[in-house]
Amino acid sequence: MKLAHRWRRLFFWALFAAGLLVQLFSPHLKIEDNRFVLPTSLASNAEIDPAGIIAHARRMQILSGFLTTAGAIGLALCYREVLFGKRSAQRDLVHGSQGASNDSRIVK
Amino acid sequence: MTRLSRDFRRPATFIVAAMVVITTLAVLARAAELVATPKSMTITYKLAPGANSPAIKPAPNLPVEILADQVGTKCDCDDVGSSMMTVVSSTVDGELVWNGFESSGGGLTSGFSPIAGTHIMYIDFGHAVDLEVNNATSFFVHNDTAETVNGTVTLIW
Numbered sequence: 683m684k685l686a687h688r689w690r691r692l693f694f695w696a697l698f699a700a701g702l703l704v705q706l707f708s709p710h711l712k713i714e715d716n717r718f719v720l721p722t723s724l725a726s727n728a729e730i731d732p733a734g735i736i737a738h739a740r741r742m743q744i745l746s747g748f749l750t751t752a753g754a755i756g757l758a759l760c761y762r763e764v765l766f767g768k769r770s771a772q773r774d775l776v777h778g779s780q781g782a783s784n785d786s787r788i789v790k
Numbered sequence: 791m792t793r794l795s796r797d798f799r800r801p802a803t804f805i806v807a808a809m810v811v812i813t814t815l816a817v818l819a820r821a822a823e824l825v826a827t828p829k830s831m832t833i834t835y836k837l838a839p840g841a842n843s844p845a846i847k848p849a850p851n852l853p854v855e856i857l858a859d860q861v862g863t864k865c866d867c868d869d870v871g872s873s874m875m876t877v878v879s880s881t882v883d884g885e886l887v888w889n890g891f892e893s894s895g896g897g898l899t900s901g902f903s904p905i906a907g908t909h910i911m912y913i914d915f916g917h918a919v920d921l922e923v924n925n926a927t928s929f930f931v932h933n934d935t936a937e938t939v940n941g942t943v944t945l946i947w
Contacts, residue, residue, distance in 0.1 A: 698810065705817055713823065717944065718831040725833065725844065729928060732831035732945050733849035740824055747821035754814040757807075764803045 691760045698753025701746050708742030709735060830946040837919075837933035837940070845928040848886075849947045850879045858913035858921060858931075860893070860941040871914040875899060877929070884926045886910070893917070913941065 712719040718736055758765065835843045848854035859872045875890015885904040892899050892912045899911040904926035912920045918935040921943070933939050 698814075701817060702813065705820070711824070713827050714832070716827060716830075718827060720831055720833045727844055729845040729847055730833060731847040732833070733829070733847075733947065736829060736831065743821035743824045747818050750814050750817045754810050757810060761803060761807065764800065765807055 687760070691757070694753050694756030694760055696753075697749055697756060701748070701750030701753055704742055704746040704749060708746060709739045711736070711739050828946070830944060832942050832944045834942050835931050835940060836938065837931060838938050839933060839936050841933050842922075843931040843943075845924040845930050846943060846945070847928040848877055848879045848945060850881050850927065852947050853878050855946040856890070856921070857944040857946070858893075858911070858941065859944075860914035860919055860939060871912070871916075871919075873911050873913050875911055877910070879927045881927075886923055886926065886929060913943075914939065 709724070710721065712721065718732070718739075720730065720732070720735070724730065724735060829849075833843075833846060837843060848856075853876045855874070855876050857872070857874050871893030873891055873893040873896075875888050877886055877888040877890075880887055880902075883902070885902050887902040888910055889898075889900045890911055891897070894912070894915050894917065896912055896917060899909075901908070901910070903923050906922070906924055908923040910921040910923060910929055912918075913931070914920075914935075916935070919931065919933050919939050919941070921929050922932045924930045931941075931943060
């Protein structure tokens, strides 16, 4: 595998993981009856700023969604031959059936 | 590469791909839910006698609708009360401005003040628990009863 290709895969895995990390560390606001409910962890603060809390949570969620989606699309492109490639599938069949019986050799 | 690893490589790739897709969809669903939810927040309070809640800061320079509701019992009697008002945290005037209804038929409440402790509106049945000005940008719930009280304050903006 080429070095550039390997780095590209690593980059998209890192992007995907960063999206999940942002998700993990974003404020976990509960939604009940179409309203946000203040978590008890934030209710003990000296001052509660609902507008700020919601704006922060939305920013984090949008960032997380963007990173995760970009990572997933990048990974799909990096692994496209394995996932979608016809040649790749045929190659796997040929190589995979070398030790198998002749009945399973469907490739010319 | 051994034959065993070759045989398992492709199915394993599909399993990992499925996990990535499911995780991505879950993240996107959560983000969409959070963005689509209206800008409103419910804050639950539980206050000992004479205690104040943390200061609650409404969004600045916007009319914020406040629905406050006392729940629970006090003195073996029903203590449910509810009240509604709009409050504006005016950065120009440097004070809170409010208009609304007191709980339990208490009539109108209207005013403006940046001074801590100024009564805004009662939120319980017996008119002993109220919202009070904390400073020019925030207010708090004050319990003036001899019992622990609990309820919710919802802000919509």
